[in-house]
Amino acid sequence: MAETPIDAPSEPALVDFITAQRWYRSKSREIVHANLVTTVPLTTAPPRSSVALVEVRFQPGTHEIYQVILGARPSGERSPGTTIDEAGGTTFYEGLADPAIARELVELMKAGAKVSGAEGTIDLRLVEGIAPLEQAPLEALAVSAEQSNSSVVFDDALILKVYRRLEAGMNPELELLRFLTVHGFANIAALRGWYEYTGPPLDATLGILQDYARCENDGWEFALDALASVPDEFVAHARRLGEVTGAMHIVLASDPSDANFAPEEPSVESLGLLVASVDEEIERVFLDLPGDVEALDSIAGRGEEVRDQLRMLSRVGSPGRIIRHHGDYHLGQVLWTGDDWLVVDFEGEPARSFSERRQKRSPLRDVAGMLRSFAYVSQAAPMLRGVEVPVDFESRLREGFLAGYLGTVDTSLLPSDEHAIERLLAVFELEKAVYELRYELDNRPDWVGIPVAGIERLLGAGVP
């Protein structure tokens, strides 16, 4: 192991800290080696802080890189965050929990600062061309960590989102939020700033600063609540969500001068590539289906039927144009502000690589994601809230959302006729349902029935 610099916690202590965090992804994997790759000092005035990049290696030959924001105070002083290590008279602790350090990060963004470490540099930036931040952030509140990131809220006005597991290249969330903000899309929390690292071992987006959206709750909770009380009202909200989604796609397709966003005609084989990938996933999932799960009975042994259905559905003709899109679109990614929807979390599907998430695809992929989410909420409500769900609730949500969406979106982005749209949507829904099936089998056996019902529905629906 490399000699630990004086100004950093010991590597074992860092690893103990990382592996105990909620955002640490690979809890089930055996670590063969971990090391502190590099640090970049953020603040030298007390409390000192730095960004540490830590590499964790696994068998066989894979690794992940994590960002830790280190706070450092003299031993004996009270440290506001979890202690990581005590070394040489210094307490190293979770710096993001220290309001002073979190505030300083925002100040550095406002200053457009560049800070350098031994090997790399960090650039901190504000988005230009939008209203400037009015005042210094005062109150900073570290909020609960998500699966892949941690957040700090300032004065109920701004939120700093710090990415933990890093991947090379620009985070798609920064790319998409920046684009939507600059192009004036209203139904997001606008991007204010970001910070990024350049140097070995990778160039990476470290975090973003956004307006903080004060919301009642996310679409998932909102839907569950509404189901228990005012299901009809939620159908109207679903229609509005369709409109917002259509408007988002219009903006994402609005700038032909930006190669990363310009809508494209898909190559002739693009639909074939999609179908072949989904087909292989179906084959694999059905190959691995356990024999002893009752919820699977209605689809067990029907893998070939599902593949045939996929091939029938894939006769779409021209699949429309391909654009950048949300990429992981479901009710948990939209917020109800009390009178409208906000779309959040543009990171894309965490299981896919950045290069896959950046691919342009048909906007119907987002639509299919939301339709699957309607299926989930309708079927999960009895389990989670013990409420009776009207039989036609899911189909009413679908109809409302689709009416809103198709009435808003630029139809030149979609396949040319109604049946082709339905077919392509069904292909994406099938892709999603097959992914869900594997996920639920691995993680939540009680929920297996939901994707199974989705697959069964697609099998029974015939071909539009």
Place this chain on the structure above:
Amino acid sequence: MSGELEPTVSEPGNWFERDPLWFKRAVFYEIHLRGFFDGNDDGSGDFRGLTEKLDYLQWLGIDCIWLLPMYASPFRDGGYDIADFYSVDPDYGTIDDVRALLEAAHRRGIRVIADLVMNHTSSDHAWFQESRSSPDSPKRDWYVWSDEDTRYSDARIIFIDTETSNWTWDPVAGAYYWHRFFAHQPDLNYDNPEVQEAMLEVLRFWLDLGLDGFRLDAVPYLYEREGTNCENLPETHAFLARVRAEVDASFPDRVLLAEANQWPADVVEYFGNGNECHMAFHFPIMPRMFMALRREDATPIIEVLRNTPPIPDNCQWGLFLRNHDELTLEMVTDEERDYMYSEYAKDPRMKLNLGIRRRLAPLLDYGRREIELMTAILFSLHGSPILYYGDEIGMGDNVYLGDRDGVRTPMHWTADRNAGFSRADFAQLYLPPLMDPVSGFQAVNVEAQLRTPTSLLLWMRRFIALRKEHPGFGLGTYEPIVTGNPRIFAHIRRYEEDVILCVHNLSRAAQAVELDLSAFEGLVPVEMLGRSSFPPIGTLPYLLTLGSRGFFWFELKGADG
């Protein structure tokens, strides 16, 4: 870059984690740009066309594209006759198109390397024109001139079908000039420090643009010395070490791939102590795989690997079944060559120089099992596999086209007009696509194979993914297993805890084989394609039966896992 979000250059470091050994785990894909996809409807493939097809390559699982030479050239040798190192052939596009390709590829996690010929230029190159113009020209000494054609007489002639001497008289210069290849390709004079500097400047230009490395064409011939065969000279190695040092200093994670069609014992010299080229082709393995298949005997493969010396840890072999050149038979004995000709080139048109100009599928009589077996052996070896465009769908060739054009015909994208390769008129195409009933584009194309769950293309994609799931293939040891059955090629690949057992049956008939796996007692072989567990390994020899041309790849796992 104040206030700017987008990286403005196609610099790979913007999109890849630093990884100096990336090439050891990579799957390469060789592209003849002219034949891949026509992006501007002029009948000839180009950079824009390739950029449009990157989604396909990403889907296939390709890590690195290798481009044949794309520089300005009179194309009397497929572009290996470079007339200007700083521009691309107008048919292919512009430098801006190259930059756009590199950016688009890097964003998709794909790297790009390109051929570069260091040994010689086209006789059209301005350097040569200046050099020949006068004995007093400042560039006179950039090429190898002589008053007589008798120097370096121990150097062999490579293109024996067309050239009678390595010297050609130039009436303009009033002298003979040295060329190891065609007479229109004069060799540069590396004894001249100005030439060395000029070529390093060329390398820097392309690496600055974002290129991820070079396949260095014809590297053994850079220097000439009397009394030697003028190949693999120490001066050549010293220069390559200098190139490597210059590249490493300014351009991390780039790769130099040596083309040295030599015996492995000579080729390993091009790795130096890990301070010359990162990769080199292993030429002799390829004809021996074909020989082994035809003889139904693994011995030629086992022997050539036994005679392959170890290489530095930071180096890697480049392995291929077929490429844009003829299947070269320089590195076989005369007897072996006769055998190969009689088995694989029954029509004399199929021969070229010392080789066979055919694609993979027709060489194997379009046998699906044979294609899969040969691919499996290739992918199982300790080197990075290089696929040749079109071989993933089993494209055929056209032996009636001249030189090596028969294996450079347009890619078959669809069954539509021009194989979906170009929207130009048929007559405008640089070469006609294949139209025979067996391997023509109406029978063999990407679109149809995407729709056919049992197609070669889908198998190939899955197989590429499989190889990449296991670092043992790219980074691991090669440990041959001695068996009593000469028709079986079996070996272990091991990297840390990733232990892989590969067993291949070269025979047309089903075979049984007993393997001594006592070192792995207690482990359970799990077959990788179907994920089924086989009986645990005990103390007795492990008995396996394989179908005709069949193979197994097993992951050896602990009994609990």
